[in-house]
Amino acid sequence: MELSYVNASGRYEMDSSQKQVSNNGRDIISDLPNHIIGSILSFLPTKVAVRTCVLSKRWKNLWTFVRELSFQDHFHRIKIKKMQFVQFVYRVLRHLDSSMIDSFSLSLCYNYAHIKEWISLVLSRKVKKVYLEAQSKHQYQEFPTKKKKEFPTNSLFECQYLQELCLKNFRIRLRPFITLSSLTVLKLSRMSVTTTFGVPNEPKDLTLNFPVLRKFETEGWPWYHVKSVTLQMPLLDVLSMDDCRYHGPHVEINYCVSHLIKFNYTGRFLSATILVDAVDIVSANINIMLYDGSSNSIQEQMVFVSKLLSINGLNAASLKLCLSREQLFESVVEVFEKVRDSLNYIPDFQILSHLHLELAPGDLLLGILSKSPCLETLVLKVQDFGKTLLDSALMPGCFLLTLKVVKFERFAATTHDLNFAEFVLKNAMVLEKITFSCSPPKKLGQKKWKKVRDNILSYTRRFSSLDIKLEIVP
Numbered sequence: 001m002e003l004s005y006v007n008a009s010g011r012y013e014m015d016s017s018q019k020q021v022s023n024n025g026r027d028i029i030s031d032l033p034n035h036i037i038g039s040i041l042s043f044l045p046t047k048v049a050v051r052t053c054v055l056s057k058r059w060k061n062l063w064t065f066v067r068e069l070s071f072q073d074h075f076h077r078i079k080i081k082k083m084q085f086v087q088f089v090y091r092v093l094r095h096l097d098s099s100m101i102d103s104f105s106l107s108l109c110y111n112y113a114h115i116k117e118w119i120s121l122v123l124s125r126k127v128k129k130v131y132l133e134a135q136s137k138h139q140y141q142e143f144p145t146k147k148k149k150e151f152p153t154n155s156l157f158e159c160q161y162l163q164e165l166c167l168k169n170f171r172i173r174l175r176p177f178i179t180l181s182s183l184t185v186l187k188l189s190r191m192s193v194t195t196t197f198g199v200p201n202e203p204k205d206l207t208l209n210f211p212v213l214r215k216f217e218t219e220g221w222p223w224y225h226v227k228s229v230t231l232q233m234p235l236l237d238v239l240s241m242d243d244c245r246y247h248g249p250h251v252e253i254n255y256c257v258s259h260l261i262k263f264n265y266t267g268r269f270l271s272a273t274i275l276v277d278a279v280d281i282v283s284a285n286i287n288i289m290l291y292d293g294s295s296n297s298i299q300e301q302m303v304f305v306s307k308l309l310s311i312n313g314l315n316a317a318s319l320k321l322c323l324s325r326e327q328l329f330e331s332v333v334e335v336f337e338k339v340r341d342s343l344n345y346i347p348d349f350q351i352l353s354h355l356h357l358e359l360a361p362g363d364l365l366l367g368i369l370s371k372s373p374c375l376e377t378l379v380l381k382v383q384d385f386g387k388t389l390l391d392s393a394l395m396p397g398c399f400l401l402t403l404k405v406v407k408f409e410r411f412a413a414t415t416h417d418l419n420f421a422e423f424v425l426k427n428a429m430v431l432e433k434i435t436f437s438c439s440p441p442k443k444l445g446q447k448k449w450k451k452v453r454d455n456i457l458s459y460t461r462r463f464s465s466l467d468i469k470l471e472i473v474p
Contacts (some may be wrong), residue, residue: 039065045070065096065098067098067100069092069093069101069103069122070103070104070105070106071088071105071107072106073085073108074107074108074109074110074135082110086114093121094121099126100125100126100127100128101122101128102127103127103129103130104130104131105132106118106132106133107133107135108134108135109135115132115152116152116153119156120155123156123159127159127162128161128163129163130156130164130165130166131164132166132170133166133168134168134169149169149170150171150172151167151172154173157178160181160182161182162180163183163185164183165185165186166185166189167191168189168190168191169189170191171191172193172194173194174194175195176195176205176207177209178206178208178209180209180210180213182212183213184213184214184215185214186216187215187216187217187218187219188217188218188219189218189219189220190220191220191222192222193206193222193223193224193226194206194224194226203227204226204227205228206226207230207232208229210231211233211234212235213235214235215236215237215238216231216233216236216238216239217242218242218244219242220242220243221244221245223251223253223272224248228251228252228253228254229251229254231253231254231256233255233256234256236257236258237259238261238262239255239257239262239263239264239276240262240263240264241266242266242267244265244267244268245270246270246271249271250273251271251272252272252273252275253272253274253275254277255278256277259278260276260282261282262282262283263276263311265285265287265288265308266285266286266287267287267288268288268289269301269304274307284320286305286308286320286322288305288308288322302343306347320354320356343364348371351374352372353376355368355369355372355377355378355379355380357378357379358381362390362416362420366389366393366396370394370396370397374402375396375402376398376402376404377405377406377407378405379406379407380408380409381408381410382408382411382414382416382417382421390419390423399427399428400429400430401429401430402430403430403431404430404432404433405431405432405435406428406431406433406434407435408434408435408436408438409437411437411438411452412452413448413452413455418455421436421455431466432465432467433466433467433469434468435468435469435470435471436469436470437471437473438452438471438472439472439474440472440474452470
């Protein structure tokens with residue numbers, strides 16, 4: 001009879017003689033219950049988990065207890081034989097011993113014909129998480145919208161026990177109203193989502209109801225051939241829209257949320273209206289690429305920026321705005337001149353607290369500063385700051401009350417650099433920290449480096465507690 005006892009922490013332990021037997025070549029793992037071994041095998045790629053069947057008779061069918069499945073029909077863009085791959089997926093899905101599947105991941109380059117049946121099989125086992133990706137046969141090549149693979153079934157959007165759904169590079173047609181009652185995470189990457197029910201070729205209204213969704217992310221613009229999209233997500237914490245670009249017919253997107261912890265928008269101008277109906281948003285990041293090669297004027301793009309900054313619930317203390325330009329044939333000066341001219345036609349940035357400007361001419365920067373009464377942090381690369389302009393400039397209100405942090409990027413001690421640095425240090429009344437990011441002395445030159453250091457020190461003598469930092473960058 002083997003003796004075991006419970007230790008102080010409540011765990012069962014064997015006596016010393018039993019431990020010696022267990023460590024003397026005995027296969028302890030094989031003695032574990034089937035479902036425990038299945039959980040361990042779930043950490044392996046499915047193909048590797050199935051291969052454990054050759055270890056011994058005991059392991060012949062243990063792979064059928066795995067609860068997390070992952071398949072791909074390619075390996076570093078090398079095609080796996082079609083029938084071999086298809087038969088393997090069917091074999092696994094049809095012989096699983098588990099009545100439930102935790103996750104199902106499928107990445108395809110070639111074999112799309114069986115997706116509908118595979119999804120039906122995993123849904124019959126009440127899968128919780130689904131990740132589906134269509135990949136281009138050529139590395140780094142993206143699918144154009146018209147060449148995205150048509151998703152063959154709407155069953156995923158009818159599955160009320162699904163908790164996470166990630167789709168990439170598909171076209172999908174949805175019913176006008178969708179509800180997923182258990183979904184907590186939804187990611188749409190390079191998707192084309194539309195609804196075609198009703199009158200053919202007529203844009204429709206689409207309503208998506210996700211009562212417990214916590215995280216919603218899109219990469220690329222997913223909404224096509226729709227008149228409007230309403231997303232009802234009362235418990236949403238994170239809303240992220242990355243690499244947004246869309247120039248089709250106007251569409252209105254309405255996010256109905258209560259309390260957002262994080263809001264992120266990165267992309268260009270959209271011929272769309274984005275409405276976020278939130279009581280408050282804790283943290284927000286808006287990164288806009290100004291693009292001068294489209295049919296939309298810079299003024300229209302700046303109006304779009306202004307509307308984003310007017311979203312309900314945005315918190316001034318957490319908002320970051322980054323404006324940059326896409327370099328085409330026009331010089332950066334010409335692009336920003338158009339931005340400057342547009343400032344007369346847009347409202348103030350009442351909630352803007354963090355501003356990042358790339359190569360901003362002086363009059364444009366002063367114009368934006370004058371429209372940013374709550375600005376706390378300014379990051380910029382100075383361009384075209386003459387003494388005459390600064391002497392005649394009206395003092396921005398944020399200099400007197402709110403501006404606390406300024407960072408000069410690629411500071412080279414040019415006349416323009418020094419003019420604006422002096423302007424900031426003389427007039428920013430509540431400044432706490434200023435950083436000069438510049439090239440190392442060897443690259444900048446010892447003489448110019450000394451000029452940078454001496455000028456900065458001369459400007460900062462009136463501050464008793466200012467944090468001054470010289471940051472060396474390659």
